[in-house]
Amino acid sequence: MAEVIQGTRAFNPSTRAGIQFSEEALKTIEALMKRYPEGKHKSALLPVLHVAQAEADGWLSPEVMDYVAELMKLQPIEVYEVASFYSMYNLKPVGKCVLEVCRTSSCWTRGAEDVVDYIGKKLNIREGETTADGMFTLKTVECLGACGGAPMLQCGAEYHENLTEAKIDSLIERYRAEGRRKCYTDLDYQNTK
Numbered sequence: 001m002a003e004v005i006q007g008t009r010a011f012n013p014s015t016r017a018g019i020q021f022s023e024e025a026l027k028t029i030e031a032l033m034k035r036y037p038e039g040k041h042k043s044a045l046l047p048v049l050h051v052a053q054a055e056a057d058g059w060l061s062p063e064v065m066d067y068v069a070e071l072m073k074l075q076p077i078e079v080y081e082v083a084s085f086y087s088m089y090n091l092k093p094v095g096k097c098v099l100e101v102c103r104t105s106s107c108w109t110r111g112a113e114d115v116v117d118y119i120g121k122k123l124n125i126r127e128g129e130t131t132a133d134g135m136f137t138l139k140t141v142e143c144l145g146a147c148g149g150a151p152m153l154q155c156g157a158e159y160h161e162n163l164t165e166a167k168i169d170s171l172i173e174r175y176r177a178e179g180r181r182k183c184y185t186d187l188d189y190q191n192t193k
């Protein structure tokens with residue numbers, strides 16, 4: 001395969017050959033697929049991609065998507081088209097904490113632009129960029145369904161609502177102190193095991 005997926009880079013067969021998810025991730029993926037009837041396991045693709053992203057430093061390279069396609073017995077294009085549609089999947093390397101600021105109506109009218117500006121200045125990055133230490137990426141996304149708490153942002157499985165500069169300072173400080181990657185799989189996956 002030599003095609004380049006939008007927003008990513010060319011497929012590298014030797015990188016693909018070296019991909020192996022952890023036992024725990026493989027068990028979780030198997031359990032997610034078993035939730036659906038025979039032949040309908042493609043329905044598990046969204047949560048499986050969250051697991052894949054957590055296993056692969058927070059982003060889905062063409063090689064990781066190809067690996068997922070093999071695990072799920074899907075065509076690679078079926079994985080690419082889903083991964084490239086949703087903003088929650090990253091098709092290029094990102095920081096450990098991806099700050100996804102909602103920019104849709106409720107958040108926009110309640111200061112989303114100021115939130116983006118404040119975070120950008122504080123971390124010295126622009127939208128779409130990652131800090132030099134690899135800790136934070138700033139991203140804007142469409143409505144995250146927490147309009148009542150506008151303006152808000154998501155980082156991994158955590159929602160931060162009614163944002164103020166003080167709240168942003170505090171969450172960035174906490175994430176720095178924790179120093180670990182924030183993933184959607186930080187949600188409780190116990191019921192898949």
Ligand code: FES
Pocket residue numbers: 102103104105106107108142143144145146147148150152
């Ligand atoms: S508009 Fe921001 S969460 Fe809905």
